Amino acid sequence: MDIKDILELPFHLMTKQENLRGLVGAYKEELGREVCVSCPSSLNEMIINLKKHYNMSDFRIKNNGYYRLSKESSKTINNNIITNELAIDFLQIDPDRIKVFEAYPENWKEMVEGKDEEFEDTTEQEVEREILKEMKMPELREKYPNIKATSKQDFITEIFKYKEA
Secondary structure, three states, rough: OOOOHHHHHOOOHHHHHHHHHHHHHHHHHHHOOOOOOOOHHHHHHHHHHHHOOOOOOOOHHHHHEEEEEEOOOOOOOOOOOHHHHHHHHHHHHHHHHHHHHEEEEHHHHHHHHHHHHHHHHHHHHHHHHHHHHHHHHHHHHHHHOOOOOHHHHHHHHHHHHHHHH
8 A cells, every 4th residue: 555545544544553654654755754653733744744745635726715614713724735634624614615616526525425424433433432531440441351551541542443453
């Protein structure tokens, strides 16, 4: 699997150890930058920069415009940082915003609808993670006897790895 294939995966697969190793190597080799793999914002920055470097967005904003995702958010979108994921997030807020794009894939509506389903799954996973955080370590060890980890955070991470396998 090459770097572009990895960059098209969902975030949780993109950041699996074997894929992350390739991304970090490409980031260092292609862009000459280091990344902190334990910091989510650094990982997001690396992914955005690699997607930009490999010109992986199917969306392009008219007149090189610059927009906020929403009034409440400081997150912005423009052609310098655009990714398919960011464009879909922008369109989820208001599908009529498609008018600000000069280039977009024909299936953009399906992409927006698919993102909704993906978001629902993520939300369920986040709820489950919060429930696990509320449990005490002896309860977690009793419920998941095959998992060996010392810290609660590592234990919960291992639970999700175990469930994915």
